[in-house]
Amino acid sequence: MSAGAALFFLLMLSVPSGYSIGGGVLLLGGLAAWWTARRAGRRTQAGVPDGLAPAPWTAEDRTLCALLLAVFAINALAVLWHGDSGKYLDQGARYLLAVPILAGLRRIRLRLDWAAAGLALGLFATAGIAAWQTIGIGYERATGFVTSAIPFADMALTMGFWSLMGAALAAIQRRWAWSVLLLAGALAGLYAMIAAATRGSLIALPVLLVLAAVALLRRAHLRPLLAGIALLGATAVIALAVLPAGQIAESRYAAALDEWQAYRQQGDASNNVGSRLEAWKAALISIPERPLLGWGHAQYDAHLQTLIEAERVAPFVGTLSNTHNQFIEIWLHQGSLGLIAFLALLIASFWYFCRRLRAPEPAVRVLACCGAALPAAFAAYGLTQVILGRNNGVMFFLVSLAVLWAALRQAERDAAHGV
Template identity: 85%
Template structure:
């Protein structure tokens, strides 16, 4: 990557800002909405690269210079793609298993393009809030209208729908806190309402995996925001959120599945741990983890091909080493075990390196003097942290919606953070 990129045309900044806002607006509210903004951002990123080739190598006035952090993120994205491709070729797997991995490659021009333009953060905030309102509308239609037992939006499953609704709702909450700190009350009200909509959609999805991420998100918010001068608006916001969560539960249809699912998780764990009952949701997933962990040591470097593992799994079931229900599951229901199983230790290391590096780079700014930097750092750190938590009970990065959400959001939040840092430095100069 060039350390001193040329300034792209102004229309490309508008394009990238609008595309990023559109990503959040459509992410969960329309079929394949997660692909629309990502596709537009890719076109814009390639446009930024092309215009940079044609122009002189002067520093772009509104873009913070490239650093080792930028280069490391791009290198890790490429590493995840390369190891995925190597594993697929080595095992002779179908080309469809390159699908998610190829998106890490395509994320590089998106990240590079976003880093070299001037983003409109107010557009991003508006797209986020409106996207959450639309998401809550879809959730209400699917539950109140009894179309589905659980709200799943248009992302094929209620679980990622709930997880991503919570993540976006948290970002909106953090945006509301920033607006309140700056005494922009209309913006704070809009973003707080968006956060409430995200909470409603998460509850309507009855996703239990989302709850695993909640303590992490709260700790990040506390580190970024807790200042004596901020306590009053923050406490008011917490009270509003608690009331909204209670209201969301009350407006769901009587006997909605969320009530039984939230209460059943512990019972299912006890049934598996004490009686070996693998027929429930928790038990079947734990049994799938057991089968994978039995198999991984046999092929530790690049793992098992999908067809090879299916045959091996049938042998394990036939030998009575794992319960037959494992043969009916589509995957291991754990992001890290799934990668370790099919891409070996190399794939797991690359995935963990990307999550840890991005988390650390954002966390380094959590106590920055400028509130905008702290809030964007918190939103950015929440992304890999939450996806790591979600990945404990599902293969969220093995879905097009999950991987697109993660990669687009990572690129947008990182670029926005670096821009806010540069603005803060210029204001202090």
């Protein structure tokens, strides 16, 4: 399972469908861990010192598993109720499969150095893919192998933030080689995000910085923290000023305000910002008509045409594949039940991690910060896209949640026993 976690981060953005390899290994490992524990009739192996054994299951573990099952169950219920195609069960089924991964990771001792190495090396490969696409073959924006620049940038930013936090922890622990490796990984992630020239990623940055400040701002840690921030800032400025992809990113950031003004003043729904706002408007008009389980996909497509014919929304909305908002998309197609279950999962996971942000042990604080950053960042990304409507997005979120939660609980156990 440690190898599965390392492979997941290593291949996530650098290989087509790379998430399937690490995720598959983790799923098989989780099922094997469950079967072993079931046969043994206990969660820890005989002879393992108490401080090295996995932390006992708590109400938090059970709640996370229950919420994952609830999201899956409501998605399945909505699909059956609406008579939708079975393909709309695809992403929802991943929440079900995340349960044995989470349960399995909680039953074993995760080798965190393996996961950290996979994270850093995966970011180097991601930056290499971004450079190849933008400099080597002339793409305007790096997209990696995840079909779109937007999720590529979002996941590169998230992984880069984790790598930065790992570098800070390694510096606190005076593991300088690891600190340099992980800081280089953070720089690679920043480059990949800039090369993708995605504006939605920036929404998450303030939240990530606040979480990092809460976890790390101690007088003893201030000097290495400021040095790392200065290096990242300088890298971002240079990339924006010098690299072609950076200049494209800067122009796209500046264009967002113009697109907003064009929509507000002229009703132009043909640009990126205007089309999103018009899609939200159409969905919010429709949701009150079917509040409990929402609209089926085919039903909503037909309903949307009636709104267009009645000139209640712009015709351009009919060309969009979704609402470009994770929360509205769930609310529209799974109703209030689906939205409540999804929000409960985000809020519970965020709160469970945040409770440890001021823990005395640095490793616990850093892992808590990385864990809290996941639901917080995906909530921010979800404001302008349906990031969990893609296999890569939902797999990244669920597997990372399981790995980070298990790592945090293990770090707490180690701190309690002085390991």
